[in-house]
Amino acid sequence: MSTKEALNGESRDGYVKIDRYNDEKIEAVAAHYKDILSQLGEDPEREGLVKTPERVAKALQYLTHGYDIKPDEILKSAMFKEDYSQMVVVKDIEVYSMCEHHMLPFFGKAHIAYIPNGHIVGLSKIPRVVDAFSRRLQVQERLTNEIRDCIQNTLSPMGVAVVMECKHLCMSMRGVQKQNSVTTTSAFTGTFLSNDKTRAEFLRLITASLD
Ligand SMILES: Nc1nc2c(ncn2[C@@H]2O[C@H](COP(=O)(O)OP(=O)(O)OP(=O)(O)O)[C@@H](O)[C@H]2O)c(=O)[nH]1
Ligand SMILES: [Zn+2]
Known part of the structure; x- marks a missing residue:
């Protein structure tokens, strides 16, 4: 699934809401974040952090979803x-x-x-x-x-x-x-x-x- 497809949901206030993610990308970014947590001296396996790499990857995908939008087409x-x-x-x-x-x-x-x-x-x-x-x-x-x-x-x-x-x-x-x-x-x-x-x-x- 492309990131664009992953960003298909729109909430009523006009903000794009992600309800499906690009799973491949999330997995790859999350793996790096697991490593980063270790590098920072944390234990990526402790309860509060187990899902953190995936959460961060999803957050980053949201925070950069503009790359998949064509602004001129929005206006057109x-x-x-x-x-x-x-x-x-x-x-x-x-x-x-x-x-x-x-x-x-x-x-x-x-x-x-x-x-x-x-x-x-x-x-x-x-x-x-x-x-x-x-x-x-x-x-x-x-x-x-x-x-x-x-x-x-x-x-x-x-x-x-x-x-x-x-x-x-x-x-x-x-x-x-x-x-x-x-x-x-x-x-x-x-x-x-x-x-x-x-x-x-x-x-x-x-x-x-x-x-
Ligand atoms: N012009 C501009 N600069 C930005 C923007 N966002 C962050 N910066 C600046 O990007 C610069 C990067 O400078 P560097 O010296 O390479 O990075 P740094 O050592 O982390 O710099 P400091 O923030 O001063 O500690 C910093 O001066 C930031 O304030 C922006 O939107 N526009
Ligand atoms: Zn900055």
């Missing part, structure tokens, strides 16, 4: 011709990703806007695109750009704006150990780049969630 599946040319903003989209350097979580919010150019897109598809790119090993900058490029290239709007604000556990629970730092990234195209007023309007609309 719900594009509608519509004569609406004002800014559409979807803000406060929860983001959970993992930094590719330490494989530790970073999480926060994405705020996304586009200005239609003949087509609008089903609103839920925008958070789905965010999930498709964030459920991979990432850096926040690339994640921001990938979301922007996907919406721009698929929907061809007058412009796209993406702002992300995230906390990185690799900066708080280890390393430099800064508990409250938040990283903000942004990416714009079209009118959001060329027109200061449009960009300012977007930033004003999302400001309430930036403090």
Whole structure:
């Protein structure tokens, strides 16, 4: 069974729920984690840990399921011709990703806007695109750009704006150990780049969630 098939379930809140896994992959990853537990000085046979390698393998499969999703097809599946040319903003989209350097979580919010150019897109598809790119090993900058490029290239709007604000556990629970730092990234195209007023309007609309 492919990982994609393994990810067929969808819960009501729109998040992908795994109810079948790629057993081959789970077994291979779990075997490595059993070894890792030993290397860390643990006893992988003790009661609490017996199933841990399999649990971790399943968790990792979930946390990286974005590799099997085609974000542009998500958008294409719900594009509608519509004569609406004002800014559409979807803000406060929860983001959970993992930094590719330490494989530790970073999480926060994405705020996304586009200005239609003949087509609008089903609103839920925008958070789905965010999930498709964030459920991979990432850096926040690339994640921001990938979301922007996907919406721009698929929907061809007058412009796209993406702002992300995230906390990185690799900066708080280890390393430099800064508990409250938040990283903000942004990416714009079209009118959001060329027109200061449009960009300012977007930033004003999302400001309430930036403090
Ligand atoms: N630009 C960027 N850097 C990130 C992101 N996530 C983690 N990092 C950084 O990746 C860098 C990796 O640096 P290295 O010096 O190779 O790793 P390290 O020795 O573990 O670094 P420290 O975290 O400073 O202890 C660190 O500075 C992290 O803060 C991200 O999304 N974007
Ligand atoms: Zn990191």
